[in-house]
Amino acid sequence: MPELPEVEYTRRRLNRAMTGARFTRVIVRRQTLRHPLPAGFAARLEGQTVRAVERRAKYLIVELASGERLLMHLGMSGWFRVMPGQLEPHDHVVFEMSNGKIVAFNDPRRFGFMQLLNAGEHARHRSLTRLGPEPLGRTFDAAALAAALARRRTSLKAALSDQRVVGGLGNVYVVEALHRARLSPKRRASTLVTSSGAPREAVYELVDAIRGVLKEAIRRQRRTGDGNPFLIYDREGEKCPRRGCPGMIRRITQAGRSTYYCPVCQR
DNA sequence: ATGTCCACCTGCTGGC
DNA sequence: TGCCAGCAGGTGGACA
Numbered sequence: 677m678p679e680l681p682e683v684e685y686t687r688r689r690l691n692r693a694m695t696g697a698r699f700t701r702v703i704v705r706r707q708t709l710r711h712p713l714p715a716g717f718a719a720r721l722e723g724q725t726v727r728a729v730e731r732r733a734k735y736l737i738v739e740l741a742s743g744e745r746l747l748m749h750l751g752m753s754g755w756f757r758v759m760p761g762q763l764e765p766h767d768h769v770v771f772e773m774s775n776g777k778i779v780a781f782n783d784p785r786r787f788g789f790m791q792l793l794n795a796g797e798h799a800r801h802r803s804l805t806r807l808g809p810e811p812l813g814r815t816f817d818a819a820a821l822a823a824a825l826a827r828r829r830t831s832l833k834a835a836l837s838d839q840r841v842v843g844g845l846g847n848v849y850v851v852e853a854l855h856r857a858r859l860s861p862k863r864r865a866s867t868l869v870t871s872s873g874a875p876r877e878a879v880y881e882l883v884d885a886i887r888g889v890l891k892e893a894i895r896r897q898r899r900t901g902d903g904n905p906f907l908i909y910d911r912e913g914e915k916c917p918r919r920g921c922p923g924m925i926r927r928i929t930q931a932g933r934s935t936y937y938c939p940v941c942q943r
Numbered sequence: 944a945t946g947t948c949c950a951c952c953t954g955c956t957g958g959c
Numbered sequence: 960t961g962c963c964a965g966c967a968g969g970t971g972g973a974c975a
Contacts, residue, residue: 677968710951710970734969752968753953766953785952787969803970830946839970847968931947933968 678750680811680844681893683734686756690736690779691729693758698725698774706768710751710789713769720792721746721771733807733843743795747803751787756780807843811886816842818883822875825865832868833861833930842886847933848909849889855908855918857885860942861935862928908936916941 678686702718714720725741738746760780763770769790771779781788798804808824809816824841825832835841836850845853854861859868859878868878896905904910907917908925916923916938923940 679969749969751952751970783952784954785968787952789970828945834946837969932949934966 677752677846677848678734678754679846679849680734680890681849681897683731683736683750683844684894685897686750687729687731687736689758690738690756693775693777693779694726694738694771694773695728696726696775697777698723699771700774701772703770703772704768705763705770706786709768709783709786710749711791713790714792717790717792720744726773732804733810733839734846735804737798745793745795745798747791747793747798747801748781749789751783751785751789753785754781754783754788757782807839808841809843811842811844811890816883816887818875818879821883822869822873822879825879826869826873828865830865831861831930832859832863832865833935835865836886837931837933844890845886847935848906849886849893851909851936852889852906853882853885855937855942856889857882858918858941858943860939861930861937863943908938910934911936 699721702721704713704718707713721740724744727739727741730737730739734749736748736750738748740746757767757780759778760767763780764782766782766784767780768783768786769781771781773779781790793801809820821842825835828835832854833850836845836853837847851861857878859882868876868882870876893905911925912927914925916925918938918941921938921941923938925936926939928935928937
């Protein structure tokens with residue numbers, strides 16, 4: 677389930693494979709991802725040089741020398757293989773680059789998508805302009821988070837999953853961050869902010885927790901060990917990993933998604 | 944405006 | 960052993 681750390685790791689790999697190279701051939705093996713690929717998608721890319729591969733929240737943005745942008749989202753199951761041995765089922769789009777690298781986009785569930793934006797268009801593209809701050813960026817701090825949570829009557833879990841509050845968190849890392857910050861996912865978001873709008877202590881802890889879980893996850897991306905790398909996610913019935921906490925991890929459903937938390941130490 | 948729910952899609956799991 | 964219902968979740972739109 678690609679969230680910010682997985683997308684960032686993908687960005688770094690794509691950046692190495694594609695930046696400075698031209699698209700020599702683009703093969704569309706399946707036209708319909710989440711959105712149908714635009715008409716002439718392959719032809720518009722072929723011959724273009726990649727200036728950089730950037731990321732905004734969970735979006736990948738390939739900057740082309742023409743100023744156009746290739747906007748991509750991994751959805752639920754999307755991922756890229758660089759130098760695939762051979763094409764496999766669900767390899768929907770293949771980029772052949774002038775440096776000899778071949779990049780295949782594989783996405784069984786097809787929740788991912790690719791879009792081509794004209795120069796300057798990305799600056800007003802709805803999906804991008806609505807995003808909250810980058811959690812690892814400078815503008816994300818206690819004041820910014822407090823402002824986004826103030827007056828929100830919904831749960832902390834739902835609020836943090838909202839990409840307008842902070843960009844790039846998904847179900848898994850919201851669960852992990854709330855446990856680290858000792859905050860209940862059921863708590864009303866606005867209770868972290870004083871009536872005058874100032875962040876309570878918990879907001880500072882939440883900012884640190886979000887940054888911490890994301891940074892650690894990015895660091896461990898390249899080790900794709902098997903097993904569940906998370907402390908809380910998908911650990912219903914296990915003992916709370918916090919030192920000295922006697923709680924057991926519980927699973928509840930919020931907004932149709934699984935939430936895992938420790939009812940003893942998360943308040 | 945705000946909050947909640949569902950559709951989109953396929954692979955995997957667990958129960959019988 | 961095999962079948963199949965149910966679950967997983969990012970985004971965006973529908974609806975209360």
